[in-house]
Amino acid sequence: MNVGTILLGLAFGASLSAAGVLGRAYVADDDAYVAHVPKLTAAAAVLLVSALLHLTYQFVTTDYSNAYVWENTASYLPLLYRVTGVYAANEGSVLLWAAIVSVVTMIAGAVRGIPDRHAKLVHGLTLGLVAYFTGMLLAQNPFASIRTAFPGAPPGFVPTSGQGLNPLLVDPYMAIHPPVMFTAYALLAMPFAIGAAHFVSLFRGNGGVFPTWHGSVTRWLRLSWLFLTAAVALGGLWSYTVLGWGGIWAWDPVETAILIPWLFLTATLHAVSAYEPTGRYRVLAPAMTATVFALAVYTTSVVRSGVFRSVHSFADGGIGAAFLVLMALTAGLGVVAPVVYWLLQPDDGADDRADDRWLRRSNLIHLAVLGFGLLTFVSLWGLSFPLLRNAITGLEVSVEARYYNLWSYPLVLGLLLLLGFYMDYEAAGRRRALAGLGVFTAATLVGAFVAPTETWQLASTRADDALVYQLVGSASAASVLPPVAYAILGTVKRTGGRIRAAASRNARLKETGITLIHVGAALLVLSLPFMYVFAGQASVMATGVGDGSMDTSQQAVPGSDYSVRVLGHSRTEFPQDPAVGTYALSSEQVVRRGSSLNGSVQTVHGRVTDIREGPRATVVQLDGSSIWVGLAGNETTAPVTTGERIVARGRLMWDFVPSADAVVLARSETIGPTADPPENVVPTRVVAEGVSLAVYEGDRLRASGVAGQRRYPEQGGMQVRDVVIDRGLLADTYVIAGVSDGTASITVKQVPFVTLMRLAIVSLLLGMSLVALFDPRHGAMTDTAVRGTARDPNPEVAD
Amino acid sequence: MKPRKAMTLAFFVVLLSIGYFSMHAAPTLSDENYSYHGDTRWQTNVTAAEETAAAEGKPIVVYFWTTWCTYCEDYNREVYADPAVQSELDDFVKVAVNLDDDGGESARMQQEYNVNYPPQHVVVTPDGEVLVRINGYAGTEDFLSYLDAAEGRYSGESA
Numbered sequence: 035m036n037v038g039t040i041l042l043g044l045a046f047g048a049s050l051s052a053a054g055v056l057g058r059a060y061v062a063d064d065d066a067y068v069a070h071v072p073k074l075t076a077a078a079a080v081l082l083v084s085a086l087l088h089l090t091y092q093f094v095t096t097d098y099s100n101a102y103v104w105e106n107t108a109s110y111l112p113l114l115y116r117v118t119g120v121y122a123a124n125e126g127s128v129l130l131w132a133a134i135v136s137v138v139t140m141i142a143g144a145v146r147g148i149p150d151r152h153a154k155l156v157h158g159l160t161l162g163l164v165a166y167f168t169g170m171l172l173a174q175n176p177f178a179s180i181r182t183a184f185p186g187a188p189p190g191f192v193p194t195s196g197q198g199l200n201p202l203l204v205d206p207y208m209a210i211h212p213p214v215m216f217t218a219y220a221l222l223a224m225p226f227a228i229g230a231a232h233f234v235s236l237f238r239g240n241g242g243v244f245p246t247w248h249g250s251v252t253r254w255l256r257l258s259w260l261f262l263t264a265a266v267a268l269g270g271l272w273s274y275t276v277l278g279w280g281g282i283w284a285w286d287p288v289e290t291a292i293l294i295p296w297l298f299l300t301a302t303l304h305a306v307s308a309y310e311p312t313g314r315y316r317v318l319a320p321a322m323t324a325t326v327f328a329l330a331v332y333t334t335s336v337v338r339s340g341v342f343r344s345v346h347s348f349a350d351g352g353i354g355a356a357f358l359v360l361m362a363l364t365a366g367l368g369v370v371a372p373v374v375y376w377l378l379q380p381d382d383g384a385d386d387r388a389d390d391r392w393l394r395r396s397n398l399i400h401l402a403v404l405g406f407g408l409l410t411f412v413s414l415w416g417l418s419f420p421l422l423r424n425a426i427t428g429l430e431v432s433v434e435a436r437y438y439n440l441w442s443y444p445l446v447l448g449l450l451l452l453l454g455f456y457m458d459y460e461a462a463g464r465r466r467a468l469a470g471l472g473v474f475t476a477a478t479l480v481g482a483f484v485a486p487t488e489t490w491q492l493a494s495t496r497a498d499d500a501l502v503y504q505l506v507g508s509a510s511a512a513s514v515l516p517p518v519a520y521a522i523l524g525t526v527k528r529t530g531g532r533i534r535a536a537a538s539r540n541a542r543l544k545e546t547g548i549t550l551i552h553v554g555a556a557l558l559v560l561s562l563p564f565m566y567v568f569a570g571q572a573s574v575m576a577t578g579v580g581d582g583s584m585d586t587s588q589q590a591v592p593g594s595d596y597s598v599r600v601l602g603h604s605r606t607e608f609p610q611d612p613a614v615g616t617y618a619l620s621s622e623q624v625v626r627r628g629s630s631l632n633g634s635v636q637t638v639h640g641r642v643t644d645i646r647e648g649p650r651a652t653v654v655q656l657d658g659s660s661i662w663v664g665l666a667g668n669e670t671t672a673p674v675t676t677g678e679r680i681v682a683r684g685r686l687m688w689d690f691v692p693s694a695d696a697v698v699l700a701r702s703e704t705i706g707p708t709a710d711p712p713e714n715v716v717p718t719r720v721v722a723e724g725v726s727l728a729v730y731e732g733d734r735l736r737a738s739g740v741a742g743q744r745r746y747p748e749q750g751g752m753q754v755r756d757v758v759i760d761r762g763l764l765a766d767t768y769v770i771a772g773v774s775d776g777t778a779s780i781t782v783k784q785v786p787f788v789t790l791m792r793l794a795i796v797s798l799l800l801g802m803s804l805v806a807l808f809d810p811r812h813g814a815m816t817d818t819a820v821r822g823t824a825r826d827p828n829p830e831v832a833d
Numbered sequence: 834m835k836p837r838k839a840m841t842l843a844f845f846v847v848l849l850s851i852g853y854f855s856m857h858a859a860p861t862l863s864d865e866n867y868s869y870h871g872d873t874r875w876q877t878n879v880t881a882a883e884e885t886a887a888a889e890g891k892p893i894v895v896y897f898w899t900t901w902c903t904y905c906e907d908y909n910r911e912v913y914a915d916p917a918v919q920s921e922l923d924d925f926v927k928v929a930v931n932l933d934d935d936g937g938e939s940a941r942m943q944q945e946y947n948v949n950y951p952p953q954h955v956v957v958t959p960d961g962e963v964l965v966r967i968n969g970y971a972g973t974e975d976f977l978s979y980l981d982a983a984e985g986r987y988s989g990e991s992a
Contacts, residue, residue, distance in 0.1 A: 279903045286901040314837070392836045400837050404844040411848050419856045430868075431859040432900060441851060494910065500858035573972055752949055772969050779971075 038177030045081035056158030125176035132167035134220035207272035218261035229324025278755030291333035301406030321372030328368035454520030477516035485510035550801025580776030632688035660695035871913025875929035
């Protein structure tokens, strides 16, 4: 039992009892003990945040008595990466998630209070989630003692150095990506609770909660969309700089897994914006709201349970099973309950006001919702069907990037055309809008056949490919241009009119936000195919790099306009000349740790106070203490002199000989002066090797810097890339170098439209911030009063 | 039928057809004994491959790959699709090791040849002695020259 575990235990008690009180109060419809709930919620939040801070403190001070700290950090890491080690694996990530959910619950409770029976249910559900997460943490504890990692170790045993952080995570993008993502997931917990509570309430004949909470749901969804978009973007940029292949997206299972909730959340935002309490979407909008979180849990199970192995599987473990249970629970409440309700409810024909016109704005919105639904399905299915197929037939089938790209591409173009039409329909009227749609659809189809060179083709097709792949794959990337233009023109035209007509500053800001989001999305779609189709690369080898005999003149890179000058070679080891105290124990520390060190391999340091040479061994006393270093066998001449400061490494034997407390059995290669310690005594964590180079395009200097790789010898020799990137307006120049055995293999890539993609992401984030803050109906700044039953007509998609 | 209902029905029809169609169009990546990369076929049973190599006196080229590695796709598209590479590879026994396999054989190979990221090729003698290592991606020409070097060293050694 330690401080961290006690904090978690108390948080579990607080959140579970609060959830229990609320659940009982909801069922019994009374207020017994409900007055205590705010205090219990606040207590759970404070306790979980304290636990997180405590764990962070252990990481910062590298307290290796905690097994999780020992596994995920090392003393040589700078402060930032010691902090981010907290969420490098399952336990810390779940703690982070739990802490954020508890804070969200506390804020939601404080803002709105628990005014009625439905609020009890909603808050009961979120507190239940907090309790579940905390329970998971108690089962797989981030504060477990180091003795769980070393079951045989004596009490009081503490390793002197940590395992280190996964090298892929030693990156500024990865330092903020996980908290941003878990914030997004935590924010989804509120909409989930509201959606699930809606159906529980309907089943119990209490009339549902969604109409009252519509504004609240909208705000939570928008906020989590903002964070989720940022998380996806940060992940993509991380992959661009760290993985060293010059792209942002590879349809790695885990990338796909975060895209699924993002797509579905986007669909949900559209559905919720068209929601009418008694009319359309009265089942679908709450159902989708609850499902987003279920999908987020599903994708997290994908990452953490080890079902799918991928580049992200650095964090697999027993917490997977708990996630699978959570997945079943959230899917039950978020997916099964709405479907059952939908099947059971009498079709009273209230839907749609019996209007049979096809061309209505609400129908267009519905198409958008369905389109995003299909996109979600493509990703979800791509992630799931290889497992199904493998389970059924035993065949391993591959889901290549082509699957996702070629199915998603026509859907995305369709959505853009729909967006352009929707916007145009409002601004220009029926006839002109239909004509516009016809023109742009025709242009898209023509564009698919206009390929000035073969590189324009979306994918290389093979003769035995399925028809759809051949069809879409052989289309030209030019087909993306008309839909993008249509979407941007339509959006700008409509919102331009709306902004002029808007009555208030807030309404204008909201319309600006809507414009930025949709234009940003169109630009994003524009950048992606070109980024991949037109990415070019060429390589050149440079020899003699290690011994300085390399050619430092400008060398052409065959097959490109680039040339490269190798200017020098560098090889650095970290930590560099570390202080002896960071990797070796002083004789005093050895005495203090006592017999717990018996039998372990240790590095010790101290001043030589006595040397005794015997016939079969030589022993050296450190600091006049009872700690000796022994050199056995034929290595009888000690390479040290009295008064010298030395460091030695070897197995430490406690009470080995009668006259000394401990003897460290060293060999002549593992003993030496502190000022110049033997190589295999000083730990090397990172070997960074690279070449400094300049890359020219024609005669112009494009990029210069050091490209190479970092190898982590103590972490299985894992390598990460150091790349040189020159960010250009139209294209990035991206330089990778693999340096080994005196040869550098240098690859220069040209990646177009990365800057456009960055702009598009900024536009998306800025736009959603404006909408979330200033929307006159549901903005965070504008809607301070809690609304009554919102039966107002929906101006957003009124026909 | 009301428009929205019709759209929703159409949605499910499209969804089911995408699902059915894509599942059947997915290329086979591996069956019991082989995995397929580009237009080349690689054995997955390491022990059997070692026996074949010893019997035929050929060196073994071990390919370490994963499904999510983008450079492996480059290999499939650029290198293995090249007829010159294919005929050169015929002089070797080809073994593919998926780094994500949980089986003991994959782990043994990874440990034996100290491989921890894809793609990597290690060309070894039938006795497991390393002739050449290709770390990361090598273009067709470089790949061929690596294979040549391996063959040269192998015949030098066995001569």
